[in-house]
Amino acid sequence: MSLRHIKQLSKALILTHIGPKPLATPKRSNIVLKSGKTFPYFSSPCLIQSRTKSTISGSSVKRKPLSFDYSGDLVTRSSLQESDILNRFKDVTELENAPEDVKRICSIGMASGVEIKKHRIEEMSNRLEQLFGKDCHREQMIGKLTVEIRSLIAHCLQFRSDKRSKSILVEKIQKRKKYMKFLRREDYERFEWLLDELKIKYIPPPAYYKFVSKRQKRKIEVKDAAYAVRQSKIDALKKKLEAEKEAFMQEKEEILAEIQKEAEKYELDPELFKQSLIREREKSKRYVLAKDLRTADVEYE
Incomplete structure (x- = not known):
């Protein structure tokens, strides 16, 4: 090992052991050169590059995967x-x-x-x-x-x-x-x-550029995750309602068939029942509207 290689190795070792936190001193062993001089050498240097990004506080943050x-x-x-x-x-x-x-x-x-x-x-x-x-x-x-x-x-x-x-x-x-x-x-x-x-997608530049801080990015990620959870629950509820809708429609057809049979048996006009149902619905709507108006007048007074 030449003297130039030893100097380069010592510089690399010094740079790797300088950091925000004190590092443990590794074992040392002496290298004896041909000239008889000795040089201290770290037995286990840490020269492996890690895919992390160091911060001022000393903690490390994993880098995002490279994407184009x-x-x-x-x-x-x-x-x-x-x-x-x-x-x-x-x-x-x-x-x-x-x-x-x-x-x-x-x-x-x-x-x-x-x-x-x-x-x-x-x-x-x-x-x-x-x-x-x-x-x-x-x-x-x-x-x-x-x-x-x-x-x-x-x-x-x-x-x-x-x-x-x-x-x-x-x-x-x-x-x-x-x-x-x-x-x-x-x-x-x-x-x-x-x-x-x-097979290219044209992505035009944004009309306005706004700087987004790390805190805002974290907020956006949390909101997106919350909206994703909400959407998944809505989709699950829609599937459940669709399954219940099929059973409801089948039961509705059976009940309507029974009503039709009874109307034919007793010679009743189904149009009269429909008109009475419509009148009851309109009456209930008018009742709800009048109730809302009364509550609004009380709050105004």
């Missing part, structure tokens, strides 16, 4: 068949009669990442050219950015520490939104057609 839902992509990157020929070799007619080894070399399975990305962009370009014609420059740019965004999303979710790719991804998402905004102003039908073909 704000991009508007409804689908992920599509998979390719490894046996398919690359787009740049499709015009080669001699490849049809070539041996299998030559076809395998020209296939997607033997291509590099740059070649696969170029193949995806060319496939997207040909598809949009068939749909919108040769003069669809803005649609071509949106399609190219869509291919790059979906590739970068898969990369950033796999490699969380690659911050440079994440910043490039955010820039490309904003750039695509700008081109989509321009296309939306020019031709709305074409804009909707492109969104349907690329």
Whole structure:
């Protein structure tokens, strides 16, 4: 172990053990160098990164999982068949009669990442050219950015520490939104057609920006959870009422059938019963209305 590596290790150990709370002193063991000098070394250094966010008080808060839902992509990157020929070799007619080894070399399975990305962009370009014609420059740019965004999303979710790719991804998402905004102003039908073909959801920017503090966010989350519980109870009650409604309607039909039989037996007119019921309902409504008016007059006095 060279002296430079020892200095770097000592700096890392000092940085890891500086914090708001005092840390326990670990065991020490001496490293004897070739020159005869000794260097104190911690036997169990804590160099593992944790997915937590430290605060001033010393407590840790778990980070939320990384998500790029704000991009508007409804689908992920599509998979390719490894046996398919690359787009740049499709015009080669001699490849049809070539041996299998030559076809395998020209296939997607033997291509590099740059070649696969170029193949995806060319496939997207040909598809949009068939749909919108040769003069669809803005649609071509949106399609190219869509291919790059979906590739970068898969990369950033796999490699969380690659911050440079994440910043490039955010820039490309904003750039695509700008081109989509321009296309939306020019031709709305074409804009909707492109969104349907690329499986993208356009999320316009808010008209007004208001800063939301952490306390307000917690309040909003609690309210949403309470409304969700309330809605679940309402849905359960609706299902219960629907089940009871079927039994009630069946019982109602049986009672009406019995009333009809008795009316036919005693030769009674059912219309008279209906009119009497209507009169009783109107009388009860008038009684309730008069009662409410009397209580209102008493409160006013």
